[in-house]
Amino acid sequence: MIRMYVGAMLMYMLIGVPIYLLCRFLYMKLKKRELKWGKEILWFLFVMFCIGVASQTIIPRWYMTIGADGRQQLYIQHLEGIRSINLIPFSTIFSYLAFSNNQVSNWNQVSLINLLGNVLVFVPFGMFLPILWRNFRKFSALFWMSICIPLFIEICQLFIGRSTDIDDVILNALGIIFGFCLYKILQSLLQKRLVGMKD
Structure with missing residues (x-):
């Protein structure tokens, strides 16, 4: 079970890495902030941790399947009661x-x-x-x-x-x-x- 949860969290974190890096790069450019590697690493780790926690708590479950017509379909279970x-x-x-x-x-x-x-x-x-x-x-x-x-x-x-x-x-x-x-x-x-x- 622990492996399952960690694996699911890592998948979301990997998806979040390029999105975060791009957003952070644009933010630093627009604000003309000085790059401090120590602080940036801490921010990166914190955001990745938040994504991991969110993936197991507040992000709706989703899965992909093949429909009757042979096309891939994405299902998002945003409300199950x-x-x-x-x-x-x-x-x-x-x-x-x-x-x-x-x-x-x-x-x-x-x-x-x-x-x-x-x-x-x-x-x-x-x-x-x-x-x-x-x-x-x-x-x-x-x-x-x-x-x-x-x-x-x-x-x-x-x-x-x-x-x-x-x-x-x-x-x-x-x-x-x-x-x-x-x-x-x-x-x-x-x-x-x-x-x-x-x-």
Whole structure:
């Protein structure tokens, strides 16, 4: 399952590479901005990451097939009907972790991927945001963004026939906050190293 998701994300990222590079080149030319390779690499990685996440969350599913006339046809499933909505916090999480008769109930690879995946996939947001924007170097600003990003995704999923779950918002937000903590730790270690080099 992990290979399937990563493969699907990479496909969208590869499609996005030339589009992003062209748009970024035109933007830099029009704005007459000085090229800073370090910053450009960070922007490139951030945009590719966003495309990857969007491909698995808010981009409608699509597939190509051969019609009766022998021509290729593109189908976009932009609306399949609302599958399920959970507005009760921790309901889904507890269902994955529920115990019955001293055995784990509902605990399997899918549950593990849903729990850990929803956290880990959003960790890079918590690192990219404070690196690219100074405003997000404060926890208060980052905290609100950690809620807004997953909430936006879940609202979008209402209109493309995917399940909407408040627990996804909680897990995604935890991932972003965890990423921010990693950013702070790495920043602190880097500062200590720089001070040590000066001494």
